[in-house]
Amino acid sequence: MAGEYYIGIDLGGTNIKGGVVSSDAEVMSSMSIPTEADKGADHIINRICSVVDEVTAAAGMTRQDIAGMGVGTPGTLDTKAGVVHLAPNMPLWRDIPVVERVQACTGIRTVLENDANAAAFGEFWAGAGKGTRSMVMVTLGTGIGAGIIAHGRLIHGDTDCAAELGHMIIERNGRLCACGNQGCLEAYASAVSLVRRFREAVEAGSKSVLADDGHAGDDLDARMICDAALAGDELANRIFHETGVFLGIGIVNILHMINPARLLISGGLIKAGDLLMKPVKATVEMKALPDARRNCDIVFASLGEDAGFIGGAGCALTAFGTSQ
Amino acid sequence: MAGEYYIGIDLGGTNIKGGVVSSDAEVMSSMSIPTEADKGADHIINRICSVVDEVTAAAGMTRQDIAGMGVGTPGTLDTKAGVVHLAPNMPLWRDIPVVERVQACTGIRTVLENDANAAAFGEFWAGAGKGTRSMVMVTLGTGIGAGIIAHGRLIHGDTDCAAELGHMIIERNGRLCACGNQGCLEAYASAVSLVRRFREAVEAGSKSVLADDGHAGDDLDARMICDAALAGDELANRIFHETGVFLGIGIVNILHMINPARLLISGGLIKAGDLLMKPVKATVEMKALPDARRNCDIVFASLGEDAGFIGGAGCALTAFGTSQ
Numbered sequence: 001m002a003g004e005y006y007i008g009i010d011l012g013g014t015n016i017k018g019g020v021v022s023s024d025a026e027v028m029s030s031m032s033i034p035t036e037a038d039k040g041a042d043h044i045i046n047r048i049c050s051v052v053d054e055v056t057a058a059a060g061m062t063r064q065d066i067a068g069m070g071v072g073t074p075g076t077l078d079t080k081a082g083v084v085h086l087a088p089n090m091p092l093w094r095d096i097p098v099v100e101r102v103q104a105c106t107g108i109r110t111v112l113e114n115d116a117n118a119a120a121f122g123e124f125w126a127g128a129g130k131g132t133r134s135m136v137m138v139t140l141g142t143g144i145g146a147g148i149i150a151h152g153r154l155i156h157g158d159t160d161c162a163a164e165l166g167h168m169i170i171e172r173n174g175r176l177c178a179c180g181n182q183g184c185l186e187a188y189a190s191a192v193s194l195v196r197r198f199r200e201a202v203e204a205g206s207k208s209v210l211a212d213d214g215h216a217g218d219d220l221d222a223r224m225i226c227d228a229a230l231a232g233d234e235l236a237n238r239i240f241h242e243t244g245v246f247l248g249i250g251i252v253n254i255l256h257m258i259n260p261a262r263l264l265i266s267g268g269l270i271k272a273g274d275l276l277m278k279p280v281k282a283t284v285e286m287k288a289l290p291d292a293r294r295n296c297d298i299v300f301a302s303l304g305e306d307a308g309f310i311g312g313a314g315c316a317l318t319a320f321g322t323s324q
Numbered sequence: 325m326a327g328e329y330y331i332g333i334d335l336g337g338t339n340i341k342g343g344v345v346s347s348d349a350e351v352m353s354s355m356s357i358p359t360e361a362d363k364g365a366d367h368i369i370n371r372i373c374s375v376v377d378e379v380t381a382a383a384g385m386t387r388q389d390i391a392g393m394g395v396g397t398p399g400t401l402d403t404k405a406g407v408v409h410l411a412p413n414m415p416l417w418r419d420i421p422v423v424e425r426v427q428a429c430t431g432i433r434t435v436l437e438n439d440a441n442a443a444a445f446g447e448f449w450a451g452a453g454k455g456t457r458s459m460v461m462v463t464l465g466t467g468i469g470a471g472i473i474a475h476g477r478l479i480h481g482d483t484d485c486a487a488e489l490g491h492m493i494i495e496r497n498g499r500l501c502a503c504g505n506q507g508c509l510e511a512y513a514s515a516v517s518l519v520r521r522f523r524e525a526v527e528a529g530s531k532s533v534l535a536d537d538g539h540a541g542d543d544l545d546a547r548m549i550c551d552a553a554l555a556g557d558e559l560a561n562r563i564f565h566e567t568g569v570f571l572g573i574g575i576v577n578i579l580h581m582i583n584p585a586r587l588l589i590s591g592g593l594i595k596a597g598d599l600l601m602k603p604v605k606a607t608v609e610m611k612a613l614p615d616a617r618r619n620c621d622i623v624f625a626s627l628g629e630d631a632g633f634i635g636g637a638g639c640a641l642t643a644f645g646t647s648q
Contacts, residue, residue, distance in 0.1 A: 076615055134482050148581070150479050150486075157474075157583020158458050161616040164580040169573050169611070171496045181611050249493050256488040257472070257581050259481020287493070287505050291400055292485040 004067040004321060007055060007108065008122075008312030009048055010115065011073045013037055013089035016044075017305065018051035020059040020066070021313035023321060025126035029058035030309065037090040044093060049105040068320035069110045070312035071098055072118030079160050082112045111319040115308055116163065117154050119301075120147020121318075122311025123264055127303040132261040136254050137301060138165060138247070140267035143178070144186045148258055154315075166190065170249045188246035191222035191269055198225050198239045208235035226272045240275040247276070248283025255284065255292040266301030273300075328391040328645060331379060331432065332446075332636030333372055334439065335397040337361055337413035340368075341629065342375035344383040344390070345637035347645060349450035353382035354633065361414040368417060373429040392644035393434045394636035395422055396442030403484050406436045435643040439632055440487065441478050443625075444471020445642075446635025447588055451627040456585040460578050461625060462489060462571070464591035467502070468510045472582055478639075490514065494573045512570035515546035515593055522549050522563045532559035550596045564599040571600070572607025579608065579616040590625030597624075 003023040010017040012035060019030030031054055036043060048071065056063060075087030082099025099110045113121070120129070120137035129135040133152050139145040144166030148155040155162045166186035167179055174183030175193075187193055199220070202211040210216055210228050229236035251263055269276055277300070284293055303310060327347040334341040336359060343354030355378055360367060372395065380387060399411030406423025423434045437445070444453070444461035453459040457476050463469040468490030472479040479486045490510035491503055498507030499517075511517055523544065526535040534540055534552050553560035575587055593600060601624070608617055627634060 132482075150474060150481075151477060153475060155474050155582065157616070158456075158585035159583060159615050159619050161579070161613060162474075162581065162583040164583070164613060164616060167580045167613060168577045170493055172494055172498070172570075172573055174496070179613065246496075249496055253492045253577065254581070255485075256491045257486065257578070258479065259483060259486040259488070261482035289485060289488060289491060289503065291483050292481070292488060295483050 004317070005059070005061065005065055006313035006316040007052055007066055007069040008118070008309035008314070008316065009051060009069065009071040010118065010308030010312060011035065011044070011048065011071060012115070013074065013087070016047055016051055017309045018048075018055050019306075019309045019313070020055050020061065021310055023317055025310065025314070027306070027310065029055045030306065031055055031058065037093060040092045041094070041096050045101045045105065048102055052106050052108065063107055066108050068316035069102070069106065069108045070113055070118065070314070070316035070319070071102060071110060072113045072115040072308045072312045073098065074115045077112060077114060077160055079112050079114070079156055082110070084112070109320055111316055113312060113315045114160060116145030117147040117156070118311035118315060119266065119307040120149060120264070120311065121154055121314050122303055122307035122309070123266070123301050124149050125314035126310050127307060128264050128299050128301050129262050134258065134260040135262045135264065136258055136260045137264040137266055138250070138254070140189060140191055140247070140265065140269045142190060142192050144190050150258060150260075165250060165254065168250055168253055170246065170253070185246070185250040189243050189250060191267070194222050194225060194239060194243050194269065195220055197242065198235065201235055201239065206235045209233050210236065222269060223271075226269065229272055229275050237275060240272050241279045243269070244276045244279025245283050248280040249287065251280060251284055251298065252287045255288045255296055259292050260296060263296055263298045264301045265298070266307065270300045328641070329383070329385065329389055330637035330640040331376055331390055331393040332442070332633035332638070332640065333375060333393065333395040334442065334632030334636060335359065335368070335372065335395060336439070337398065337411070340371055340375055341633045342372075342379050343630075343633045343637070344379050344385065345634055347641055349634065349638070351630070351634065353379045354630065355379055355382065361417060364416045365418070365420050369425045369429065372426055376430050376432065387431055390432050392640035393426065393430065393432045394437055394442065394638070394640035394643070395426060395434060396437045396439040396632045396636045397422065398439045401436060401438060401484055403436050403438070403480055406434070408436070433644055435639055437636060437639045438484060440469030441471040441480070442635035442639060443590065443631040444473060444588070444635065445478055445638050446627055446631035446633070447590070447625050448473050449638035450634050451631060452588050452623050452625050453586050458582065458584040459586045459588065460582055460584045461588040461590055462574070462578070464513060464515055464571070464589065464593045466514060466516050468514050474582060474584075489574065489578065492574055492577055494570065494577070509570065509574040513567050513574060515591070518546050518549060518563060518567050518593065519544055521566065522559065525559055525563065530559045533557050534560065546593060547595075550593065553596055553599050561599060564596050565603045567593070568600045568603025569607050572604040573611065575604060575608055575622065576611045579612045579620055583616050584620060587620055587622045588625045589622070590631065594624045
């Protein structure tokens with residue numbers, strides 16, 4: 001056999017994605033099915049195992065051809081023990097010994113990873129982070145997730161809480177965050193914050209194609225603001241600019257702490273392209289120490305929704321690969 | 325021979341400290357001499373080499389007994405190339421190939437390290453960080469320095485700029501920092517900031533044993549404020565409390581990024597003991613995610629001024645040790 005093959009699983013509250021990936025980071029097969037998280041943990045485990053079966057078959061392989069598996073999952077977890085304690089959007093996915101359960105049903109040795117870490121590792125291994133030894137990826141979603149790679153390895157921290165960059169305080173006594181604190185990056189630069197700041201501006205009298213008579217529609221979301229910004233809406237543009245400035249401050253702090261060779265930004269908001277990137281880079285240029293920013297490329301992630309499962313497979317390669 | 329022996333050098337603008345340290349982190353000999361930095365780079369190199377000779381002799385050894393050397397130095401440097409580019413308080417210590425020069429005169433293989441990193445590694449190896457695999461040390465001095473250790477290794481970053489935690493922004497649009505930015509941790513929690521905030525409070529009308537008629541003495545320094553606080557001066561106490569709150573916010577950000585098993589605070593200000601530690605811990609308790617703080621001990625450093633040279637020796641052990 002030319003190389004080894006690994007399975008990566010990206011478990012989300014909505015979908016389970018999975019695929020077979022070669023040790024050269026080539027995707028041999030992939031698929032996505034609904035998680036059906038409301039049907040309980042046993043059901044989720046079974047769904048994961050059926051993804052394993054299907055992607056293995058789709059790659060023309062059997063389980064014996066798979067050298068290991070990595071499962072990325074949201075929530076609070078213990079990667080060493082292989083247990084997920086708590087996941088925000090999956091109330092029945094609680095204190096689940098994922099590694100043990102999945103290994104029992106598939107016979108494939110398995111490693112557990114935080115979903116943001118897995119996605120970061122995917123980009124590091126096969127995407128926009130390729131070729132570096134140190135990288136940080138910041139993912140802008142409902143919240144802000146991140147993964148930090150130094151010396152070619154993910155930094156998990158002592159209790160798997162590293163890279164909780166959404167809760168980095170950038171403004172003491174600032175905006176209230178969902179975590180209960182004030183001034184967290186997430187309260188300024190997440191997709192949810194983007195929508196909130198847009199609404200506030202509309203309520204304060206700003207005009208926009210998305211607003212009518214001082215009110216934005218109830219169904220307003222970040223994607224709509226992004227589309228409006230790209231179509232030239234002035235308020236939507238301003239809100240994206242602000243988001244980039246806030247994110248830039250967070251990135252300055254990351255550069256000063258980790259000094260990575262590359263900084264990736266991912267998540268739906270990156271569709272805004274330069275509307276987001278320009279203020280990020282201008283803020284970093286203005287506020288980061290020259291030596292910390294000079295060699296750091298700030299780029300968008302390139303693997304999109306596939307980063308998670310590819311990274312899961314990469315984590316399995318790191319854990320079990322013979323050539324590592 | 326029972327173990328290997330390493331030399332650590334802590335080069336500062338004022339003094340050069342050095343010592344022989346065993347691979348078990350036992351200090352066999354140590355000394356300190358003035359740097360005489362104004363006499364130029366050649367002179368400094370000679371001073372380092374004479375410290376090497378003297379501590380070797382004091383340990384009853386010859387150069388052949390020394391397995392390696394680590395030199396910690398302030399400033400902008402390239403640890404891979406072994407070159408110091410720029411040091412703030414040593415204008416003549418510029419673009420110096422320290423490793424090459426020191427190796428040429430001592431015949432001992434040498435590794436270069438940032439001084440804050442070396443001190444952090446010293447505490448990790450032999451001091452208050454002992455027994456952990458991940459640790460961050462924050463040093464409160466004129467500025468704020470730091471060292472980050474993850475997976476048992478120092479994080480240097482891509483261009484030796486990691487752990488520049490003094491320039492972490494904790495208040496967007498906040499106090500002006502010496503770096504030209506606003507809101508850096510250093511502008512709130514360094515010894516210099518402590519004195520500045522004390523002066524501001526006095527000028528705004530606060531009473532203190534250190535103030536007379538709305539003015540603090542020109543010779544006021546952090547040590548005097550510390551002594552006054554310990555003696556019960558109300559303003560000095562308040563200023564220390566604020567310092568602890570600011571530092572606590574910085575530490576929250578560190579815990580959320582690195583999630584270390586231990587967080588050390590070092591520098592002259594730690595003489596204030598609980599006056600500093602209590603507000604730090606209260607702030608962390610209030611603002612850090614429970615999982616990120618639960619297992620993290622926040623403690624004072626224990627090696628004092630010796631951390632730098634001990635850490636230098638530890639870095640040499642890491643680089644050259646046969647058992648590592």
